Each structure stands twice: as structure tokens, then as C-alpha cells.
Amino acid sequence: MNAELIIPLLAAAIQSGTPILYATLGEILTEKAGVLNLGVEGMMITGALAAFVTAQVTGHPALAFLMAGLVGAVVGGIHALVCLWFLGNQVVSGLALTIFGLGLADYLGTPLIGQTAPGFDKLALPLVHGIPVLGPIVFQQDILVYTAIIMVPLVWFFLEKCRWGLNLRAVGEHPEAAAAAGINVLRYRWIGILGGGCLAGFGGAYLSLAYTHLWTSNLTGGRGWIAVALVIFAFWRPGRALLGAYLFGGVMAFQLRLQAVGTHLPSSLLLMLPYFLTVLVLVFSSWKSRQTDAPAALGVNFEPND
Amino acid sequence: MSHDHPLIRLEGLTKKFGPLYANRDITLDIRAGRIKSLLGENGAGKSTLMGMLAGRLRPDGGRILIEGRPRHFSSARDAISEGIGMVYQHFMLVDAMTVAENIFLGHPGGILLQQDAMERQVEALARQVRLEIDPRARIADLSMGEKQRVEILKLLFRRNRVLIFDEPTAVLTPQESKQLFEALREMARQDKAIVFISHKLDEVLDLSDEIAVLRKGEVVADMTADRVQTKEALARLMVGREVILQVDREPVETRQTVLRVRGLNDAPLKDVNLTVRQGEILGLVGVAGNGQKPLVETICGLRAPGTGHVRLMGQNWSRFFRKRRWDGNLSYVPEDRQGLATCRNLSLTENFLLTTRQGFSRGPWLQRPAAEKRLRELIQTFDIHPPDPLSQARQLSGGNLQKMVLAREFFRRPRLIVAEQPTQGLDIAATEDVWGVLLKARSRAGILLVTGDLAEALSLSDRLAVMFDGRIVDTFDADDRAKIDAIGLMMAGVTETARSAIPDA
Numbered sequence: 001m002n003a004e005l006i007i008p009l010l011a012a013a014i015q016s017g018t019p020i021l022y023a024t025l026g027e028i029l030t031e032k033a034g035v036l037n038l039g040v041e042g043m044m045i046t047g048a049l050a051a052f053v054t055a056q057v058t059g060h061p062a063l064a065f066l067m068a069g070l071v072g073a074v075v076g077g078i079h080a081l082v083c084l085w086f087l088g089n090q091v092v093s094g095l096a097l098t099i100f101g102l103g104l105a106d107y108l109g110t111p112l113i114g115q116t117a118p119g120f121d122k123l124a125l126p127l128v129h130g131i132p133v134l135g136p137i138v139f140q141q142d143i144l145v146y147t148a149i150i151m152v153p154l155v156w157f158f159l160e161k162c163r164w165g166l167n168l169r170a171v172g173e174h175p176e177a178a179a180a181a182g183i184n185v186l187r188y189r190w191i192g193i194l195g196g197g198c199l200a201g202f203g204g205a206y207l208s209l210a211y212t213h214l215w216t217s218n219l220t221g222g223r224g225w226i227a228v229a230l231v232i233f234a235f236w237r238p239g240r241a242l243l244g245a246y247l248f249g250g251v252m253a254f255q256l257r258l259q260a261v262g263t264h265l266p267s268s269l270l271l272m273l274p275y276f277l278t279v280l281v282l283v284f285s286s287w288k289s290r291q292t293d294a295p296a297a298l299g300v301n302f303e304p305n306d
Numbered sequence: 307m308s309h310d311h312p313l314i315r316l317e318g319l320t321k322k323f324g325p326l327y328a329n330r331d332i333t334l335d336i337r338a339g340r341i342k343s344l345l346g347e348n349g350a351g352k353s354t355l356m357g358m359l360a361g362r363l364r365p366d367g368g369r370i371l372i373e374g375r376p377r378h379f380s381s382a383r384d385a386i387s388e389g390i391g392m393v394y395q396h397f398m399l400v401d402a403m404t405v406a407e408n409i410f411l412g413h414p415g416g417i418l419l420q421q422d423a424m425e426r427q428v429e430a431l432a433r434q435v436r437l438e439i440d441p442r443a444r445i446a447d448l449s450m451g452e453k454q455r456v457e458i459l460k461l462l463f464r465r466n467r468v469l470i471f472d473e474p475t476a477v478l479t480p481q482e483s484k485q486l487f488e489a490l491r492e493m494a495r496q497d498k499a500i501v502f503i504s505h506k507l508d509e510v511l512d513l514s515d516e517i518a519v520l521r522k523g524e525v526v527a528d529m530t531a532d533r534v535q536t537k538e539a540l541a542r543l544m545v546g547r548e549v550i551l552q553v554d555r556e557p558v559e560t561r562q563t564v565l566r567v568r569g570l571n572d573a574p575l576k577d578v579n580l581t582v583r584q585g586e587i588l589g590l591v592g593v594a595g596n597g598q599k600p601l602v603e604t605i606c607g608l609r610a611p612g613t614g615h616v617r618l619m620g621q622n623w624s625r626f627f628r629k630r631r632w633d634g635n636l637s638y639v640p641e642d643r644q645g646l647a648t649c650r651n652l653s654l655t656e657n658f659l660l661t662t663r664q665g666f667s668r669g670p671w672l673q674r675p676a677a678e679k680r681l682r683e684l685i686q687t688f689d690i691h692p693p694d695p696l697s698q699a700r701q702l703s704g705g706n707l708q709k710m711v712l713a714r715e716f717f718r719r720p721r722l723i724v725a726e727q728p729t730q731g732l733d734i735a736a737t738e739d740v741w742g743v744l745l746k747a748r749s750r751a752g753i754l755l756v757t758g759d760l761a762e763a764l765s766l767s768d769r770l771a772v773m774f775d776g777r778i779v780d781t782f783d784a785d786d787r788a789k790i791d792a793i794g795l796m797m798a799g800v801t802e803t804a805r806s807a808i809p810d811a
Contacts, residue, residue, distance in 0.1 A: 162418060163415060163418070164417070165419075166411065166419055169400075169403070170400050170403070170411050174400045176398060177397075177411075178400070182383040183412045
């Protein structure tokens with residue numbers, strides 16, 4: 001393979017990895033607060049739809065992007081309500097959220113199939129876009145790619161260096177200890193879930209505003225689930241999430257290209273590739289290292305006493 | 307500050323759980339600069355009372371006065387802001403974070419964390435009260451005693467005036483307990499009010515300025531420490547009847563060897579030799595973490611031995627554990643009765659069947675009714691409450707659960723019993739029961755008693771082995787006065803004969 005092939009492939013890897021990156025960062029935030037939310041897929045697709053509709057109606061992609069975050073957070077809020085208020089089972093609630101989101105987006109989105117909406121175009125960054133190799137791969141993307149990259153250190157900084165981040169992590173590790181230290185456990189879990197929902201919504205918005213510009217059914221195509229798996233692969237660290245998201249984006253872009261070029265392999269096998277990789281990655285990351293940064297109280301509901 | 311007016315007065319405090327009174331009309335004074343002990347058995351209501359003072363539980367009646375003014379706490383936060391802090395039995399620390407992070411957790415301050423400044427402040431505070439600790443260490447890497455220091459520093463850091471300790475020595479080694487007591491006295495000198503909750507008479511007598519005794523939710527005595535006449539009188543107040551603190555051991559003839567460990571090397575174990583015969587109790591004492599755990603796990607088949615020989619009932623380790631798993635030869639009574647010994651959410655019958663299938667299964671089918679019937683008899687013999695084979699394990703108190711485990715294990719008539727900290731966290735009455743059961747079992751089994759409680763080891767054992775740094779330092783008969791006097795030193799690793807006298811037990 002030569003540079004003409006590899007550079008566009010890597011650029012495509014970043015594009016198709018970006019929605020996963022948003023969603024993975026969001027799920028890291030949620031899980032660090034001790035809440036497992038399997039509804040990423042549902043929050044992503046409702047976010048995608050909200051962004052698409054807003055962009056069509058108002059013509060402002062930026063507003064559409066923010067709307068997606070808001071809707072993602074609102075859908076995530078259902079999970080928060082079920083788990084934090086009514087102490088419902090987190091796994092069941094998350095699964096329900098995915099089914100709900102996919103169903104809702106299908107129902108509301110069917111009339112929109114095939115329509116287009118104004119979105120984000122490529123924005124070459126001044127000065128750096130001319131750097132050989134790196135320029136065309138990283139610095140000739142749309143603004144949402146740059147925002148996603150900036151999100152990585154931001155989330156890391158919030159979790160590791162801010163007092164609120166410390167509190168949020170404590171709530172995810174040992175909610176009773178956090179409560180005994182005077183921290184409002186439920187408040188931080190709300191923050192984790194809503195923040196995670198917002199980022200998942202952003203991820204969805206990337207798909208409808210920048211990746212495709214048009215609405216199709218099942219736009220997210222399992223990316224939410226890949227994000228859930230990537231959180232484990234990333235050991236709950238934002239930096240590794242970036243690596244993982246682009247790796248998966250790369251595989252997705254690669255199999256698309258292979259299909260386009262035409263091989264003897266059945267396309268169904270190629271389509272399976274990213275999900276197969278997800279399974280592999282989960283097996284290896286659970287096997288290799290016992291000591292990850294998994295929050296100790298992940299998935300455990302917290303019941304404040306009387 | 308004057309010591310005449312109490313810093314805190316509890317007035318007629320009452321707390322009910324359903325129809326049961328956990329606390330009834332309790333009135334107590336807590337004074338600055340004094341150590342007040344709250345003595346009582348498990349279930350006497352000590353923890354409930356302190357829960358109300360720490361803001362975790364809301365009283366159903368009565369009031370709390372702080373410096374003469376009534377206060378209402380609706381959460382732990384309110385109590386914290388009044389300077390009342392509690393060191394819980396189960397530490398409230400985040401394992402994945404550092405000492406400094408834990409101490410600063412929930413502490414108001416700027417948005418950004420200043421790691422260096424935090425660590426310096428913690429170090430300075432630690433030095434001031436002589437509780438040395440590395441502020442950069444992760445909690446998961448600390449010993450129990452060190453974790454407790456972090457808890458104390460957490461309270462001191464928030465300038466707490468009242469420090470409540472809920473059974474703080476239950477998890478400590480004797481040395482660590484001694485250090486803790488010194489720190490407590492030091493804090494009292496710095497005008498803190500200390501509340502010490504315990505059921506251990508010696509500790510209470512050793513430490514306290516004032517002693518209040520709780521029984522069945524009510525205060526039965528409240529006095530200064532110098533008014534206590536004897537330990538026995540105090541015990542009688544606490545239990546409500548005569549207590550026998552001595553046990554009578556009838557000698558039993560020792561018979562065949564049921565456990566023989568020879569030259570076992572398997573880090574951290576170093577050249578471990580010991581022998582247990584039927585009819586004797588071998589007390590294995592030592593500070594926790596000196597290799598007892600891996601040794602017990604090896605003997606009980608949870609961990610493969612390294613080099614050396616481990617023979618059970620005359621068979622070597624791999625053969626024994628391959629072939630004879632469920633028959634009555636070996637019983638293990640683990641320290642962790644909630645996790646390793648029982649399943650919280652299973653009924654007592656199911657827990658009984660966990661290790662004891664023989665006689666209660668036909669082909670692939672379990673015969674529950676038969677097991678339930680046998681268990682009913684056992685429940686009566688061992689006096690387990692609630693006496694219902696269908697109640698879940700988590701509904702039982704620590705003492706009753708331990709009796710349940712012992713009942714189950716002894717039902718199989720084992721020839722070798724490994725009992726690990728069998729009375730840890732139990733009150734006097736339950737401890738008496740467990741000791742009695744162990745002594746009775748001795749007539750037909752060899753018992754390896756692993757304990758951190760020297761008094762327990764001395765009252766029960768026929769022979770003693772002292773463990774330090776993965777090694778059996780010495781093994782001797784329980785009537786060897788000279789050796790017994792040196793146990794404390796041996797446990798600390800201070801012995802000139804440690805190397806030369808690796809015993810042939």
C-alpha cells in the first residue's frame with residue numbers, strides 16, 4: 001500500500017472513530033460515578049435525530065449539535081430517574097433505554113429517510129494543515145473532530161485534577177465513604193449520567209451532521225455498544241479511549257474500503273469485523289490485566305439511609 | 307475549656323426499629339478532654355446510639371444538646387459541621403485513592419486539586435499527632451492499622467471536637483492497638499472528646515476516664531473509671547449474669563497425626579513445619595499478615611503448596627484434595643464468615659448443604675426435607691437465633707452465623723478442623739459458646755486454631771506455634787511458662803533462638 005491509500009484511510013479512521021470517541025468519553029464519565037448505562041446506543045440515536053431535525057428546521061448546525069447534547073442528556077435522565085430515584089436495576093434500565101431510543105428514532109425518523117440537513121464541512125486548520133502526512137490526516141477535518149479531541153484532556157482533567165472529579169470518582173468507588181465525607185452521592189451520579197448522555201448525544205450528532213449529512217434508518221449501527229466495550233478496553237482512561245475509538249474507526253473504514261475495492265470475502269463477514277474485534281478486545285483486556293481502573297461500585301445502587 | 311459542662315449531652319434519646327427499641331431513654335454526657343467508653347455486647351445498641359450522634363440515624367425521641375443548645379441532625383453533614391466525627395468499624399475509605407485524596411475528600415476548597423499542598427498538609431498533621439503515614443500511598447496497599455490512622459487523620463483534619471471510635475481494635479494487632487491507645491490519649495490531652503465503643507473489658511479498663519454500660523438498649527451504669535471495682539463486676543453489668551472468663555480444659559489423649567507440614571516453602575512461607583494430632587488444639591498465633599493466610603489456604607486446598615510436604619490424614623496434598631473432598635475429614639472455619647463460609651442470600655438449609663451433601667443427596671437430587679430436619683436439631687443444639695432453617699444467612703448476627711458455620715462443619719465429624727479467628731467480633735456470650743464447641747470437638751478431631759487473640763490461644767490450646775515473617779518461630783506446650791512469657795517478643799520477631807530452634811513439632 002502507498003501513501004495515497006493510507007492517508008485517506010487514516011483520515012477516514014478518525015472520522016468514523018469520532019462518534020465512538022464522544023460516546024466512550026461520556027460512558028467513562030457515567031461509569032466513574034458508579035453507574036452503568038447500557039443505553040448509549042439509545043442516547044446516541046435520539047441525539048442524532050434531534051440534531052438532524054434541528055439543523056433542518058433552523059439551518060444552524062452549531063445549534064443542532066447543542067440540541068443533540070441536550071436531548072441525549074434528557075434521555076439519559078430517564079436512566080438516572082429509574083436508577084437513582086427508584087433504585088431500579090441498572091442493566092435492565094440501560095437496555096430498555098437502548099430499545100426505547102432506537103424505537104423512538106425509527107418512529108419519528110422514518111419520514112425523514114433520505115433527506116439531507118445542513119451540517120459541518122471540513123475545516124482545515126491554519127498553519128498545521130500543511131504538515132505532510134499528519135496535516136491531511138488530522139488537521140483537515142471538521143470542527144466536531146477537533147472538539148472531540150479537545151474533550152479527551154478536558155475529561156481527564158476534570159476527573160483527575162478537579163475537586164468535583166475527585167468527588168465523582170469517590171462516589172463511583174465507595175459511595176458510603178463519599179456520603180460519610182459529606183458528599184451528595186446522588187447529585188454526582190446525576191452529573192455523571194447527564195454528562196454521559198450529553199456526550200453520547202454529541203456522538204450521535206456527529207453521525208447526522210458531519211459523517212453523513214443525511215438521515216438513514218439505524219444510523220448509529222451499534223456504535224453505542226462498541227463505546228460500552230471500549231470503556232473497558234480503555235481501562236476507564238480518556239487517553240486510551242482516544243486510541244481505542246480511532247482503532248475501531250480504522251477497522252470500520254477499512255472494511256468499507258475493502259468492500260468498495262471488491263474482494264472474494266462475503267461482505268457480511270467484513271461488516272462483522274468491528275464487532276468481532278469488540279469481542280476480541282473485551283476478552284483480551286479482561287484477561288491481561290486484573291488491575292484496571294474499574295470503579296469498585298460500578299452498577300451498585302446507592303440507598304441513602306433515612 | 308472547662309470540664310464541668312459537657313460538650314455534648316444526650317437527653318432521653320430513643321430509637322425504635324419497628325416494634326423493637328434499639329435505644330430507650332438514653333442520657334449521657336460527653337466531655338472535652340476525656341475518654342468515654344461505651345461498653346456493651348453486640349446488639350446492646352451502641353452503634354445505633356452513635357449513629358444518631360453522627361447524624362446517620364434520626365432519633366424517635368429525646369434530644370442532643372451541644373454546649374447546652376439543642377441540635378437536630380438530618381444528615382452526616384450536619385454532624386460533621388458540629389465537629390462530630392466517627393471512625394467506623396468498616397473503614398469509609400476509597401481503596402483506589404491515595405491517603406491525601408481520601409483525607410481531602412468532601413473538604414471544601416478551590417476547584418483544582420493541589421496534590422503537593424495536600425500531601426504536605428497531611429504529612430504535617432500526621433507528625434503533629436504522631437500518626438506517621440505516607441500521604442502518597444494508595445489505601446489498597448495499607449494495613450488495617452494504617453487505614454485506621456487515615457480515618458483518624460480525616461477527622462482531625464476537619465477539626466473535629468468529638469471523635470467516636472466503633473470497636474477500633476477489632477481489626478488491629480496488639481502493637482497497633484497500643485499505638486492507637488497512645489494516639490487517643492494524646493488527642494484527649496489536646497482537648498478532644500473521645501468516645502470509645504467496645505465490648506472488650508481489658509481495653510475499656512485500660513483506656514477510659516469514664517465508662518457507660520449499655521444493655522438491651524438502656525444505660526445500666528455510667529461512672530468514672532476509678533469507681534469500677536473489678537473486671538468481673540463490669541462483665542456482670544454488661545452481660546446481666548455471671549460470666550466465666552476461664553475455661554476448663556480436660557486433657558484428651560492425642561491419637562493419630564491428621565496434619566503434617568514439612569519444610570513448606572512457598573513465598574511468603576519459609577520452611578514451615580507443623581503437626582496436628584487428633585485430640586489436641588494447636589494455637590497458631592502471630593500478628594496478622596505474617597503468613598497465616600497462605601498457610602491456611604494451602605492446608606485447606608485453596609492454594610497449591612510450593613516445595614515441601616503437606617500431608618492430611620496421612621495422604622499427600624494433591625492426592626487428598628483430588629479424591630476426598632466431601633467426606634468428613636477436613637473442616638475449614640474461615641475468618642470471613644459472611645463471604646467465604648456462607649452465602650448471604652441463601653437460606654440456612656441451603657448454606658448447610660453447601661459443604662454437607664453426604665446423606666442428603668440421592669443421585670443428582672438433593673433431599674431438602676431431610677437436611678432441614680437435621681438442621682433443626684443442630685439449631686437447637688447450638689442455640690442459633692432465629693431458629694428457622696428458612697431464614698437467610700444475612701439475617702443472622704455475627705455470633706449466630708458463626709455458630710451456624712461451626713454446627714455445619716462439626717456435623718460432618720471432621721478429623722481435622724482449621725478454625726481461623728473463630729471469635730473475632732463476637733460478644734462474650736457467643737465467644738463462650740464457640741470456645742465450648744471447639745473444646746468439645748477436640749475429643750475426636752485435631753484443631754488448628756489460627757488467632758490473633760492471644761488470650762484465646764492461651765485458654766484453648768494444648769500447644770502453641772508462633773508465626774513471624776512466614777516462618778514458624780517456635781512451637782511449645784501450653785504449660786511452658788517461660789516460652790509463653792516470650793510470645794509477645796516472638797510475635798514481633800525479636801528472638802535470638804528464632805533461627806536455630808526451628809522445631810520438630
